[in-house]
Amino acid sequence: MTMVRSLEVAEASQAPAACCVPIAGPSMSADDAAVTAKVFKALADPHRVRIVNLLASRSEAVCVCDLVAVLGVSQPTVSFHMKKLVDAGLLEREQRGKWAYYSLRADVVRRLGGVLRFEGSAT
Numbered sequence: 001m002t003m004v005r006s007l008e009v010a011e012a013s014q015a016p017a018a019c020c021v022p023i024a025g026p027s028m029s030a031d032d033a034a035v036t037a038k039v040f041k042a043l044a045d046p047h048r049v050r051i052v053n054l055l056a057s058r059s060e061a062v063c064v065c066d067l068v069a070v071l072g073v074s075q076p077t078v079s080f081h082m083k084k085l086v087d088a089g090l091l092e093r094e095q096r097g098k099w100a101y102y103s104l105r106a107d108v109v110r111r112l113g114g115v116l117r118f119e120g121s122a123t
Helices: 001-013 030-042 046-056 063-071 075-087 106-113
Strands: 089-094 099-104
Touching: 001 089, 001 099, 001 106, 046 063, 046 075, 046 099, 075 089, 075 099, 099 106
Parallel strands: none
Antiparallel strands: 089 099
């Protein structure tokens, strides 16, 4: 079990989304809160939320060149947003020649699905 925890910590430093704990969990350490905040920060931009939405509706990786027209911003701007999402661990990046292709990390999407679950909490 100790080995699994150290693996999670190693992943967290590389990809915050890989180990977010539920907001309504029994307790959240300062480190867990910092990691979760990095993921929310990555999603705290309307362009990045749209990018995640567009990728979620696709079954295959999407070229950054295809996102330029959809988002209505320049290629360097799209690439900037994609880097933020990759650094947060939300996206996979694959280089195909000159262009980069992106897809949502399925494991992270499943994990994030439980982050905002407030079952059993007083509202």
